[in-house]
Amino acid sequence: FKPDQRFYLRLKDALASYRGLADMGGWREVPLGKVLKKGEKDERVPVLKERLYMTGDLEDMGNEASLLFDGELEEALIRFQARHGLSADGVVGPRTLEAMNVPVADRIDQIRVNLERTRWVMQDVTESFVIVNIAGFMTYYVDASAIQWEGRSQVGKTYRKTPVFKADMKYLVFNPTWTVPPTILAKDVLPAVQSDASYLERKNMSVLDRSGKAVSVAGIDWSKYTAGNLPYVFRQEPGPNNALGLVKFIFPNEHFVFLHDTPSKSLFNREARTFSSGCIRVENPFELAGLLLSDQPGWTQEKIAAVVESGKTQTVYLTEPVPVLLLYWTAFPGEDGICNFREDVYDRDPAVLEALADEFSLRKRHLEQR
16 A cells, blocks of 8 residues: 555655654744845844745755844745745745744644555556646646646635546547536626626527537526526537636546646736636647647647638647546645645645544455455
8 A cells, every 4th residue: 555656655655754843842933023025124124034934945054043034045935935835936925934833743743644645646646647736836747757747727616626536538629618517507607797787798608408409599588597497508618717717637436527728817927726617728738739749740739720710610639638636635745755745725635634543443344345
């Protein structure tokens, strides 16, 4: 049950490192106070230096007694912020202080939880796969055990959480249509149509009957329908404002979840990116598409651009299915081996930690099945 995959081994090394810090008494809290930035002098600077030195963000303490926030300290702070998914602005604000003052014992627990999650999925992993870290708001394409591509991602809102599962990607669709799924239909689209009949036209949506035939919306009394008795399907036509953007990546699954482009590109600049209804919106999706189609002759970025420019929907099957792993890691090793941490946006860590703290036992029904 212990994977020999590099990710797991690096996270295991991080656990040993943080347990070593705990044996030394952990780190002191950086006192609260005004925002700190380069060029300022403050009595908290020595404590800040010590904190960043303990976790390897600051390589050299230099003059330990100096109160000056210098350039080296700013660079160390930027490294710390990047490791914790914060805006890497080199300024000590409330969010950065909060991350710094998480006790080492809590970070140890966080690593343990994510080692457990890794044991669930990192068995028999193929050479090439796509991995989504839901908690980290990132998507990666891994080939030959190395990350070949990465992109910031938007995941499900806290009340429409992106599920954790594994499935095989089988095809891509350029210039996709979007058939509104049941949950979004009931909670968002139908109420919008009922309050504003022009909604469908503004959103470039067609109305289809159950056989897939387009119908005229003139004269339809939307007020008499609910999601349960609606005899129509809403479909958004291709275009730059389509909810799925200009390309989607399909790995059939019971959750109706997939990866796709998005017109809401400005949201990629946010720290916490819980904006979707469960699917994963990916940044720079045509780069990912190019990698996935690289074994098929002619699928250059120029061809992809031409297909998109045509405005016509086109489905392209992969030569071989590519596994997609949707995972939830709040602690993970970076490429440099140093541990990264993320906020538990879906509050999923406590249940895993509680289970790890429980006494181990075999469930009776498992024994009966054997």
